Amino acid sequence: MTHTEGTTGSVLLRRVRGAEADGHSVRLAVDALPGVQLGMMPGWLTGEPLEEQGVETQMPNLPDIELPPTDVRPFEVVVAAPLPGTLRLVLAPAGDPTLADDGTGLGIVVDAGPDPQPLAAEEEADRVVVTTPALRLEVGRAPFTLRLLDRATGATVLRTADRLRQVAGLLTAPSVVASDGTTTLNLELGPDEDVLGFGEQFGRLVKNGQLLTLRSEDACGTGTGLAYKPVPLWHSSFGYTGFLNTGAVVTADVGHSRPSVLSLGVADAAVDLYVVAGEEPAARLSAYTALTGRADVPEPWAFGYWMGRCRYHSREEVLEVARGTREHAVPMDVLHLDPDWLVVDRLNTDFIWNEERFGQRKQLVEDLAEQGLRLSVWELPYLDPASPVFEEAERAGYLVRRLDGSLAGIQKTPTPDGRMRALVDFTNPAAKRWWQEMHREFLADGVAVFKTDFGEALPDDVALFDGTPPHQAHNLYPLRYNGAVSEAIREFTGRSPLVWGRSGWAGSHRYPGQWGGDAESTVAGMQATVRGGLSYAMSAPGFWSHDIGGFFGPELSPELYVRWTQMGALSPLMRAHGLRPREPWAFGERALDVCRDWVRLRYSLLPYLWQVARESAANGWPVMRPLGFHFPHDRVARSVDDAFLLGRDLLVVPVFDDGPDPVRRTFFVPEGEWFDLHDDSRYVGPGFHTVDVPLESMPVLVRGGAVLPRVEVDASVRCVDDLAGREWTLHAYGDVTPEDLAAAAPTGFDGRPATLAADPVRHGR
Missing domain, CATH: 2.60.40.1760 (glycosyl hydrolase (family 31))
Incomplete structure (x- = not known):
């Protein structure tokens, strides 16, 4: 036998x-x-x-x-x-x-x-x-x-x-x-x-x-x-x-x-x-998000340009970058502080502001506001035993424990000094409230957003306060962590909350936004970033972005920085960040000139992006979309992962290259007529097209029949707030009827109908 x-x-x-x-x-x-x-x-x-x-x-x-x-x-x-x-x-x-x-x-x-x-x-x-x-x-x-x-x-x-x-x-x-x-x-x-x-x-x-x-x-x-x-x-x-x-x-x-x-x-x-x-992925995601929740539209300033570095080490360094954005006439809305704002700053967050490095927090916020900038602040849900609040948190039962009753430490993420790092137990209502309350004074001082970093290190043998089974706990931890911070921002400010989260699981899309983690500063890292964003878009629809230039790796060439900035300018949210400087003036005059033009292009397209954001939030859709989202029956379109749609009307074709010379780029165009955003060149799909792309350019196509609201952006525009009160102009592409234009009726940043210029601009006719 x-x-x-x-x-x-x-x-x-x-x-x-x-x-x-x-x-x-x-x-x-x-x-x-x-x-x-x-x-x-x-x-x-x-x-x-x-x-x-x-x-x-x-x-x-x-x-x-x-x-x-x-x-x-x-x-x-x-x-x-x-x-x-x-x-x-x-x-x-x-x-x-x-x-x-x-x-x-x-x-x-x-x-x-x-x-x-x-x-x-x-x-x-x-x-x-x-x-x-x-x-x-x-x-x-x-x-x-x-x-x-x-x-x-x-x-x-x-x-x-x-x-x-x-x-x-x-x-x-x-x-x-x-x-x-x-x-x-x-x-x-x-x-x-x-x-x-x-x-x-x-x-x-x-x-x-x-x-x-x-x-x-x-x-x-x-x-x-x-x-x-x-x-x-x-x-x-x-x-x-x-x-x-x-x-x-x-x-x-x-x-x-x-x-x-x-x-x-x-x-x-x-x-x-x-x-x-159902045949349409869009309808299926609407059903999924009816079950799991949908994100609010972030505030208009969130769609501006963000800048960060790991790390700015002092108040003067932050203000120097703020002055640089204005001296170089680069529109920008948010400056981000990584962990140096903490006194105990190595894989620890206890909300003790480092006045020696950054002075009074409220004063820093006000100084940035004079430049039209808002402050973003880093955090993670771990506590170092060296922190003054550690004993309080442990004594109150706010920290995660293992099944044997011992204090749990983070798993797999190494610590710089070898000490354990404890984790906040967000299933304990008192611990969650304690954590949320520590955000209150920051928000009262005007901090605009928290970067909710990490959250992936919960061990497998934990005994959470609410009895969540250990095998269910690890992947739910990022959801609960980001949810706690998001809810605190909503409660303490009364506005649509915004975090900048790295970890996530099913349901995380309802806590915007997220970014693609620590990409390598290489062409491969840029390509992987696009693929990660498209895959996430089909699973957690909402507001996702990435670190322009990548976070780490070989010295970032000026040309790759430009190519990544071009892609970032047409992403749902736009943030440059890395271990080393990511300010565009750090990469030479040519890079500065090209990047400034693309940042201004983004600001000019913010009225369109605002409509897409509202549509996405209402329907449970992603802002950045794979081609197959709107062309699901085209087998080629649904496999494309080197280009994406921003909303339904813009086709973005990143250029994956790190050299100064023009690049021959072949890309797929879905069914219909499409027009180049820059020169109205006409493309017909479905099919592949090949163009030579100099460093100053990136293919961006507009769907025939689309009506894009745009706003004029000149050197006087520092930030999104400076766009308030400006007329928007409707740009019509291809065969657009007067009835189509009348139906466009975009909603302004203030939630009321936008003020439109009398005459639309027609393209491709």
Whole structure:
């Protein structure tokens, strides 16, 4: 007899015993059976008769097989429909608390049922059919399988991978496998199905062939294979979006191990899966954000140019940069202070302002305000035992502890002196309030925004105040950290809150903004940055950006700095930041002249960007969008990850180069007419185009039929506030009718209709 081997305690969901429906949900009782794998070949077996399992018993070299026992482990599957075209499926052992949770227990989903749909269940001989007005879910009785169809078209949207077998007929990807604390859902990939998403991943936008571990990490760059902001959400070109409502680590094997299988392993006993069906990614993201929340539009100044450095060491150094922006006539709105503002400043935040270095905080804010600038301040959620407030926080129970009761220290992020760093427990209401209150005086003094850095270092063996299971805690920590600061800003200022966060998880999009972490100052770092932003856009729609010039690495060439600034000028938010100077005048006269022109171009386009921001916040969409967001049926468009859309009307084509000479750039143009923003050159898509791009230029195309509101920007414009009261001009591209112009009616920065110049400017006619 051939012995079987496999992960100890593995079970496969195999038989549906019955179904109950109450009009709002359907509950299925499912038998799970022990499952094993043969030691000499891939494939799974249960104790059921071989013929029932589809094993090819006539195979001449099939070994004798010792089947596992058939002890039944009861599972349940609960199906609900929180929105039109949306199903929630919870698969878990009988009695698991996730089965009784309405979806909001982890704090990722904030509205359990924005528009609940009725469900009906019909039991047939070989399956149970669950229907909503839009969807049909077929659940195979024996073996247990799932198949989701669009009722309007009859098309299969999603199905489990139970049809896939190896040569002896053994299952290679059972529908659901529970093993050693991980539950794996295996879905079949179609022959031309593309999968996108999974958060801020720095590899190719289409994830087919990739193996991803979704765990928020201090990635130490954009080229390490780690992710600061993973999100267990993916889009299929077959017309659905999947979202796993969990804080547990998820392993997403997208046709990597088995070419036709999307395997999703959740490090939990339960799988809480939301499926949103529909052809348009935009509509699917609207449904997802109806469940998980949407971001407010940040204040207008947030869309201006930001400048930072790791680090400005003194008040005089900060003011020198402020004066430099005005002397060189570069519009700018925000200056950022990294940790030198603290007395104890190495992986510690205790909100003790360093007056020796920076003087009175309020005075610094006022001095910057005279230059039209606002102050951004760095923080992280860790405390150094050397801090004067450490003992207070520990005594009050504000710090995270391990399961054995000892104080938890940060994990994986090294400390400069070898001492532990403790973490604030944001699940403790008193600790959260304590942390929030320490922001109050900063905000009262006029600090505009907090850079919520780090947050990825929570250990795995923690006992949080609210009882969050340890395996769920790590990935939820960034969400709770950024949420605490965002809520404090809203409460203490009454305005739309804004943070500048590095870590994240599902739901983080509702706490704008985020940036792409510590990119290397190389062409590869710039390319990875674009890919990370596009991947994040499809998973956490909102306001994302990056460090212009990259954060670290080889000496940044003036030419790469220019190319990165051009891209940054057409990004949702715009910030230059790095270990060394990032001010444009630090890179020579040519770089200064080119960068100044692109910063001014950004300010002239702020009326358009403001409309996009409002549209994005209202609908739960990203500002920076992959081409496939608006052209999902174009297989080439949805794979493009070297260009992006800013809103629906601007196509931005970054130039990935670090030399002074013109670059030959080939790029894809989607369907329709497109016009160059600078000279009205006409491009027709779909198709590829090649142009020679000097250092002073970057291709930016406008969609034919678009109406862009713009404002004139001259040397007198220092910041966004200086644009107040100026007329906006409508720029029409291609065939735009008077009715189209009349319908444009842009909303001004103050929320009222914008004052428009009498005559629009027409392009491309």
